[in-house]
Amino acid sequence: MKAAWFRRFGGPEVLTYEDAPDPEPAPEEVLVRVRAAGINHVDLDIRAGVSRFPVSFPHILGLEYAGEIAVVRQPDSHIKEGDRVWVSTRVACESCEYCLTGRDNLCRVGPRVPGGYCELVSVPASCVHPLPDTVSFDDAAAAQVAFGTAWHVLMTRAQLRAGDTVLIQAAGSGIGSAGIQVAHLAGATVITTASNDEKLRKALDLGADHTINYTQEDFPERVRELTGGKGVDVLMEHVGGEVFTKSLECLKRDGVIVTVGGHSGEVVPFDIIPFFRSEHRLVGSASWTRHELNKVMEMVFAGTFRPVIHQAMPLSQAAEAHRLVDSREFSGKVLLNP
Numbered sequence: 001m002k003a004a005w006f007r008r009f010g011g012p013e014v015l016t017y018e019d020a021p022d023p024e025p026a027p028e029e030v031l032v033r034v035r036a037a038g039i040n041h042v043d044l045d046i047r048a049g050v051s052r053f054p055v056s057f058p059h060i061l062g063l064e065y066a067g068e069i070a071v072v073r074q075p076d077s078h079i080k081e082g083d084r085v086w087v088s089t090r091v092a093c094e095s096c097e098y099c100l101t102g103r104d105n106l107c108r109v110g111p112r113v114p115g116g117y118c119e120l121v122s123v124p125a126s127c128v129h130p131l132p133d134t135v136s137f138d139d140a141a142a143a144q145v146a147f148g149t150a151w152h153v154l155m156t157r158a159q160l161r162a163g164d165t166v167l168i169q170a171a172g173s174g175i176g177s178a179g180i181q182v183a184h185l186a187g188a189t190v191i192t193t194a195s196n197d198e199k200l201r202k203a204l205d206l207g208a209d210h211t212i213n214y215t216q217e218d219f220p221e222r223v224r225e226l227t228g229g230k231g232v233d234v235l236m237e238h239v240g241g242e243v244f245t246k247s248l249e250c251l252k253r254d255g256v257i258v259t260v261g262g263h264s265g266e267v268v269p270f271d272i273i274p275f276f277r278s279e280h281r282l283v284g285s286a287s288w289t290r291h292e293l294n295k296v297m298e299m300v301f302a303g304t305f306r307p308v309i310h311q312a313m314p315l316s317q318a319a320e321a322h323r324l325v326d327s328r329e330f331s332g333k334v335l336l337n338p
Contacts, residue, residue, distance in 0.1 A: 003118035004318035009049030012322035023122035031071035036141035037116035038064040065116030066140035084131040086140040089113040142307035142333040146178035147296035148288030162187030164233040172199035177308040220249035241265025256281040308332025
């Protein structure tokens with residue numbers, strides 16, 4: 001098979017498109033022919049060696065993908081060769097305190113499913129899920145991380161309610177565009193930011209009520225104007241650096257900021273005084289649970305949520321696709337098509 005993998009940390013150029021051994025599925029596994037794989041910022045961090053995750057070489061990236069069943073080792077009435085599927089890439093141990101309390105996203109015992117930047121992947125049969133004929137492989141690959149993350153951030157960690165006002169940072173990103181849709185569905189007033197007017201126009205189409213071009217306006221000042229000086233109830237922050245620090249200025253008293261990323265800076269200054277005097281809440285968010293992921297994928301299949309895809313590129317152009325994502329000159333998700 002062909003794979004886009006890397007043997008050392010570095011820039012996009014370390015991703016090479018080469019022949020790789022075909023995986024051999026174990027009895028409890030199935031072989032999936034990958035048709036579309038999503039690119040996420042964590043892929044860039046892993047490739048650069050700054051993710052703080054353990055990595056062995058050569059390494060194949062890819063947290064979300066979809067395709068067709070190529071080989072089934074153990075016949076199963078629910079899975080057969082040729083079936084269209086999407087793949088969940090985390091396996092829970094089913095026995096730790098987190099799995100037993102429905103928080104399998106915090107499980108650190110279960111193995112990680114191989115990445116999807118390749119033509120063939122061997123995965124546990126429990127990780128493949130039916131993909132309706134009405135849903136494209138591209139949409140299935142683009143939806144998982146974006147909507148799973150956005151749902152966990154807003155609905156589970158922030159406890160977003162109808163009538164709340166929420167600020168979604170980076171409308172042009174995959175999880176930003178998903179967050180707008182989740183918050184709109186929840187009945188919140190949605191404010192969002194982006195670097196250009198084209199991204200903001202798309203945000204309005206997705207359900208945003210107010211938009212802020214942060215290259216032209218001071219976004220905390222504009223948020224206060226839009227909220228009558230109060231600030232927002234909920235803030236979804238996944239940029240980090242100065243954006244995180246300035247985002248704290250946007251919260252109303254007793255407001256909550258949920259952080260789920262820090263690509264623009266992982267270590268930031270933090271003023272404790274206004275934080276505790278306003279009873280602000282800072283909440284971390286990891287990733288979705290299996291229940292949440294299944295829920296949002298069903299909503300994608302039903303047309304309730306719509307993945308935003310900027311471009312799908314051949315697997316052979318994985319390095320160029322990483323350069324595009326790193327440039328942030330895109331809206332939504334960038335995909336690879338093996």
